[in-house]
Amino acid sequence: MVTYPLDRHLAAAVPASRAQHTWTPADGPLPTLYLSHGAPPLFEDTEWMAQLFGWAHRLPKPKAILIVSAHWESAPLSLSSSAAGTPLVYDFGGFARRYYEMTYATPDATALARRVAAAMPDTEPVHEHRGRGLDHGAWVPLKVMYPDGDVPVLQLSLPTHDPHRLLELGRRLRPLRDEGVLVVGSGFMTHGLPFLRRADVEGTAGPPGWSRDFDAWAADALARGDVETLADYAHKAPGMPYAHPTVEHYTPLFVTLGAAEQPDKPVTTTIDGYFMGLSKRSFQTA
Template identity: 40%
Template structure:
């Protein structure tokens, strides 16, 4: 069965960077059991009060950032949509009692296309993009992923794209790739222990129990895709850390596999 994944998308410039994590993403597709028949991706940069399910023919590329090199504004990722897969996703959410709506116009934001462009540069795999809602409970986030877990049996790749430690105000812009702030490492370590032990009771209370939670997760939209991806692996409950590194002291670049 196709695993589900959480992939950090880092800064928008990830797509033009050369370091261990960008190289990991460039090799990501070769690690999959088969070529996905479709990709379902939740991006932290698409927030909506009601779950949105994209249904477009071909995606436009959204440049939801500023101040980056000109080449990034010339990049495109014209991935095809998949109307049948979109309908199936909606039906599965309906079956779990999760309200949702189709979206027929939105393109892919950088939380989605930067990761996909590195991992699947050919843009030849159909994509269904989904929004996140930070105001739901952590249990509800997990249930969204769980509702879609059966897609993995049909070689559909489920990705949550976000960041476990994501606090732009605490980043050290002078720190090199080899430096990691201790508080960020401690929070990531706590998250790792709960994921590997599949301890959802504690994970759902991370804001109370985890060290430095307020610094690591000032707002939860970047952590939500982790909970959704984990929920997609509920059938077997196995979590494996594939990559961990940091940019600017505390921006966590991590990849998790759930199967």
């Protein structure tokens, strides 16, 4: 009988996740995460799934998750539905049918929606899209990391690509970490899909130079806590615009950094390497 890598992952990860320690105030504030999320092919990559689940399992299981995905660019600031079991958004094409039939039914997140709205100034009201579920930038990695779907999840839209506005948005979300909320920025450290070669997709060549160069630049700036260099990517980052012909997979990291206790403190890289020539670099802050 043929089993998919995801099925094998879930068989081991679900019971381990159920036994995971749940956050309490004694654990202190949760870190913030930036992760490279992949797409449905993540579910076929045993090593990558193990890396993401291992990362999640080393942390206390959060009381709730607030995630900003590259795949929901919307202003004014918006939240996905807080209702339990809201259907997912299958915002991809050309994959096996099973990926369009997957579910990830998470608990009611009304309390988190209220906290997020309260954290915003009067000049930035938050609109809840009551019919919108999680898109694949949220549910794909979370299904791997928290496979039992037992943590309330809300998705927050990406209202701008201005790094300093996103840092400020993250700063306003910072107090949630003291309440056991995991704040996540979900993107891809390089995302030059139009410029991938057949050899990149097939895995028969090393990553393209533009992907290697951008990743090395970002890794160096993150290791130094150099937020201003990261924010000036358009002028300072090598490999542009090939690494990010559009920047929505990069800019969620500024929400991650803004929600950190010290945005300019060096981060901890948890996952590196490449997938189809794209950098999987993912990190957490203190």
